[in-house]
Amino acid sequence: MTVAALRDVEVDYPRGRALGPFTLEIGAGEIVALVGASGCGKSTAMRLLAGLEPPTRGEVARTPGRGETAVVFQAPTLAPWLSARANAALPLELAGVTRAEAASRADAALARVGLAGAEGARPVQLSGGMAMRVSLARALVTGPKLLLLDEPFAALDEITRRALADDVLTLWAETNPAIVFVTHNVEEAVYMASRVVVMTKSPGRVAGEVAVDGPLPRPEHFRTTEAFRAQVEAVSALLARGMAA
Known part of the structure; x- marks a missing residue:
């Protein structure tokens, strides 16, 4: 297919x-x-x-369909004022998912990329590799x-x-x-x-x-x-x- x-x-x-x-x-x-x-x-x-x-x-x-395609760019393009959890949850919230469910799914995505425990960290507190992991979690959270x-x-x-x-x-x-x-x-x-x-x-x-x-x-x-x-x-x-x- x-x-x-x-x-x-x-x-x-x-x-x-x-x-x-x-x-x-x-x-x-x-x-x-x-x-x-x-x-x-x-x-x-x-x-x-x-x-x-x-x-x-x-x-x-x-x-076709919302969330079917996800993109990760060279720069992580994270919102600096948001936590790792909020950054990863953003596509879900924009799609109308409730904040509680979006946060839960974002935490699961962050855990899958090895960032369990870093959900509350802001981008400035993350290394380059960790920031890229958040970007990957944000891309994967919709199940593209x-x-x-x-x-x-x-x-x-x-x-x-x-x-x-x-x-x-x-x-x-x-x-x-x-x-x-x-x-x-x-x-x-x-x-x-x-x-x-x-x-x-x-x-x-x-x-x-x-x-x-x-x-x-x-x-x-x-x-x-x-x-x-x-x-x-x-x-x-x-x-x-x-x-x-």
Whole structure:
């Protein structure tokens, strides 16, 4: 079953074409990574999938319904005057859920991302990794069928990035949303995704894709296996060809 799709989409801005023609189909429960150079249109593709802007040409198909799609951006974008609980509960309150139920569901979401006990903390009291966990809890609290992650770990240190990557895969195993993950990091893409789609330089098109073998969530030491290294090299080769296209 297809959860979302971009079919021959093109996006034109006053400075020129930013994306396309570009086609991407996302199946239910699938994890897809988008990899490409800066400015190739990865984030533009994400905005189309999120319904934040329309394409200039082409078709966008999305699962309808409030709360069916959730987005986590590079910056946590938390309201600084709200607690972690209130930030995570915000989508539910905006959807008309009672404050008590929203708070209860927000606490459960925060516990799932490892923040039990930090419900009352304000964003200024949180580390970068903890703030990103609150942002993940806020995205997951509605039980979305499509989770869009736009370089959410880019500003974090390597240890925190790896820990959050494992956390996201664990959460995926529990709730099984489709995930589209944008990253510049080839190893991160291969580690997190079942399929890596490589984009050409701007305007972004599909340079090719690599299916990633191996169980999800990833077993310990997966990054050291020959299969992982081979798939990283395959994605890197496609990326080099995409830059030259």
